[in-house]
Amino acid sequence: MSHTVTWPVWIALYLYLAGVSGGAFAASTAASFLGERYRNVTRWGAYIAPWPVLIGTGLLIFDLGSPMKFYLLFLKVNPRSVMSMGAFILSLFGAIAVAHFWHQLYTEKKVKFTLLPDSLVKLIRFLGIPLAVGIGTYTGFLLNASIAVTLWNNGVLPLIFLASALSTGVAAVMVAVALSSKWNTVKDEVRNLAIVDAVLIGLELFALAAYLWSLHVGNLKQQAALDYLNLHYGVWFWGGVITVGLLLPLFLKVFTKGESAAKAALNGTLVLFGGLVLRIVIVIAGQMATPLY
């Protein structure tokens, strides 16, 4: 009922993994338009994209009260329900991510056939970014639709989740690319990925600032929720999300000199860590902050 967690940490994990998949897919398809110069990004993005979201979906089904009935999500539709719409978006995205992954293997001649005809490949790539945006923001809208949870029912949340999805996806690709080949062959791509990530981090910081400000100047309910977040999850939020997950990578990129695979991997890992903690804190603290019913 109150001060209890109805959606446990698996849901937070799913939101995070879906975001990583979306961001990785967006990076891969965007890079594919920029040609050979970014072929590693295209490659690793494609490799990474399907798996987090598939694992996350598995967690989602596992958390259902009746996991065996999950197929009803596809037989019944409720246009007012973000979850209903999300089920279809998720499925479409998942299918496309798998097809895109397979096509990448085909392009590298690792498999003999592709699932995508030539005409569709460009379309899929073109749709990549809106789909990733869809996945990233849908997770935010899913929570936003709950008027009962003050920390979720905030218009800035979808923006935060989108920025986080894109930045964690890009960070995952960056780590993979940095460690995949000799540094010299990938350092340009990694540098640019880091720039993109820094911009995304900046966007995310701005969104988080707007979020916190809206709570601070909001009604009593909102102020109380913010107080609860700071009191009980302050270390994880300000330490884990803001400092370690956002400010530190930003600092490393902008204010320190020197580039290396190790530094890039560290940078990416910090971002990935921060994104995970962000989802967990929002999901759990949001429910725990909900007062006595």
Next chain:
Amino acid sequence: MSTKRYGMVIDLRRCVGCEGCTVACKSENGVPLGHFRTWVQKHEKGVFPNVSMQFVPKLCNHCEDPACVSVCPTGASFKRSEDGIVLINQDDCIGCKYCMVSCPYGVRYLDESKGVVDKCTWCVHRVEQGVVPSCVNTCITGARIFGDLNDPHSDIAKFIATHPVQQLKPEAGLGPNVYYVALDKDFNTTLGNR
């Protein structure tokens, strides 16, 4: 026959906090331990010796625009058009709990033994046979009134027309159909109190 719109009034001047309603509901509906479909909150305020306490029974409000209905992905949660009672079709419920995190009143629970969500049904199996819900039946001081809000001659409609009434969390905009008399405004906040 025009459509009914069932509603409830809980007169807090009369509630003595006996929790008979809580147990009557458990018994009538076989609610498992660990979950409640209706419960009574005790709100104490003041400093000794000027202390007061109010008893506030709570239950599903069977809202006009229920959050649980709009978020349900399979449509398992629905509001009956003939009388406004909000129910759950347990065959269609997959137990995703979206409704549970969306209800600002916290009235829904997951029945672990069945893997589906459950809640107060306003004892629809009794109401359809012409008898009031169990909580209304057992209330020892008659604090709960139940009836058709659309019928101007009903006891409940006449009562609301002649008494000031309040709702819980009206700012949520869901149009709750449970009304309270003499609800202390300090207890109608969502800041949490004991």
Next chain:
Amino acid sequence: MELNRRNFLKLGAATGALAYVGGQAVVSAEELLKGGKDFDKKGQARKAIPSSCFQCPAICGIIAYVENGRVVKIEGNPAHPNNQGTLCAKGQAGISQAYDAQRILYPMVQTKERGDKTGWKRVSWDEALDLVARRMKKNIDEKRPDKIYLMPGRDRSAGYLARFAAAIGTPHVISRSGTCSQSKKAGFMEAWGYDSNWNDYANAKVVLNFGHGVMESGSVFVGNSKQAVKGIVENGTYFVTIDPRLSNTAAKSSEWVPIKPGTDLAMLLAMHYVILKNNLQDPDMAKWFNYPLDKYLEHLEKNGYTPAWAEKICGVPAATIERLAKLFATKKPGCVTAYKGIGTHTNGAMTTKAVILLAALVGNLNVKGGTFYNKTASFKNPPAPPAATAKKTPALKSNPLQSDANTTLFEKWSEGVGEVDMIMTWVHNPVYVLGNAQQKIDILKDRKKIPFFAAIDLFMSESTALADVVLPDVSYLERNDPESHYPVSGKPWVAIRQNVLKGEKPIGEGKEQCEILRAIAQKLGPEYGKYFDISREEYVRFSVRDSLPGFEDWGGYEKLKQVGVYAYEYPTGKFEYDGLAKKTVADKDLEGTIFDEKTGIYYKPLKDKEGKLIEKDGQPQPDTAAAVGIKLEDGKVYKGWNTGHKKIGLFSEKWEKQFPGMGLPVWAQSTTVAEAKEGELILFQYKFATMTHSRTSNCKWLSELRHDNPILMNPADARKLGLKDGDKVKVTSKTNAKVFTLQVTEGVMPGTAGNGWGPGHWEYGAFATAGEGVTAEMKAADPDYGRIWWKEKGTNGNWLPAPVTDPIGGSQEWATPVKIAKA
């Protein structure tokens, strides 16, 4: 009973005619029925069988709904005038009593040390009854039936137990009223000749409630709540609750007056003083006191019983005491009420007597809107054996004033007073409910002190766990009794309690208590069995005959089984009592009476069983138990009050004789409160609305709502002691020390600590002990056994009080000075 159309209309009609108490509208044709019917999820009507609740002493009317041989729901019976179709949490939860998976299903014998859980062996009824009967016979044959002690916690057998006691010849039937009402009854009896009071709350202008849980516990809180809420919400009643704690009742009251436990007597004496000093007493009542009021005022003044004096003792501001006294005297009519709260102190009887005197002074007795007493139904018994020949052990009570020895019994036994060979308990858990639990355990375990211990019980309670033989009882849903109890609505009533599972497969081998007694009697031999040659059902049928006016015309026993209850409405309206005592007696009614010059009382002549006059020296003798009227100074003859002297008992001759100086109301400090040392708090006991003292903790829904009983403490005290809400604290009294949870609340008086009754079991099943001993079998019987989510099980406060009792009334002194510190 089949729910056919006729019955439905009967059950439903009563509800249909009763709008909600306080409801404004007439029931319109479209309204839903308020009760009397229930349906399963498919819309099939459930079989409805009326009966009487037994979860607490209120005895509300219930309807048990039976489906596929099981009781699936219990609701209030709309036909009952007290609860009118509604029912509290305890009543609804009564299903657990029948279906508790740990219910004792067959007779058992303890083969090892008392209290050894592994020593219980199942035996046949024959064997068990043999053991008990042979033991009884041994004592009877030795001409010492007085060594047999029958200990019912709550009798309700309508004379059956008394019949059994008389048959075997023991005078020792010991109740447990000392834990609650014993002193209250003693005080009330002295004041106005009734041991209780009902109140017309709905019509009262003022109510002074001295520590009674009117709207949460005690007798008929369902009925009282209806009346009290009606008065407060609709008729502007000013309801004052005087209590150390902001009880639920205090929360609904117009004013809460916090007071130190055991000191209400000081406040009452000061109120008497204010009323008499300001000449606010009812002039019409002055002639009714058995002691001149002007002399009483002198007595009050001489002792200095002023509000300022009282404030120092009880903590209630003098201005408040004065204001409330004047309010009660001028805003009439009004009610007073008191029960366990002020009765269970060493000054208990003195205090409760002062409560009735307060009402008497202002003329609020036996008036509409005031404190009244209506008779209950009277039950006949089939011809019974002659009364017990053995004498009671006189020294078991602390003095002859006390009505019962239950609170001094164990003390006396441990001192070696009173020889006891066997005890037999029924619905009684002395270890749990009497003060100083450790002493009770030590005595009951000791085969040298109590050689034989038989228990008739439904559950393995803390006491039954120490028995030698257990005879399984049945739940109240499977019992047959005639019932009549407090007529709080004004209408006396007679109700049935019947086996709602008659014809269904029995749950275990249990027998109802009266059938057990009958079986024992038959084992003892034909000279005992002959008094028990009718079944319990036939006994009930016999009992209720003509129990109230109009009962037989209405339909008698057969109709009672269908409808559940018959209520009698007086021709004058709801209440019989209006001005009863002050009614004049017509001359013709005085014919044949005998006048006592000294007292002014007219008595009926004494007659024998056949109706023949019993004469002495050729003169008819007065039957002092049958007064017709009393002639007062104004020369008129009135009906008079119910006391022996037909007046209001301001002065108690009996009390004065036993304790010189106690005849008039005088201040006496509660002895345990007086012993409190610096830094100690006064621990007082209270009741939850959802629990009784001990025997509802196995009801899963009740224990789910209330499984911990934290000590209530005011923040000022918590700060001084360095404690905070939720701490585990050790509470130490002179007698014992136990750990409790702490709840800091503004709703309790500084200097006091509150302990709620109910939680704290170490027996009584899984629900009562936060899940101890749950097996797969239990979970299969009821999945809720696997859902016990709570970890706390509370602590029984009764470990702590010392075995001190009210010397006059006999009630246990529950107020205990304690030291509280972090555990």
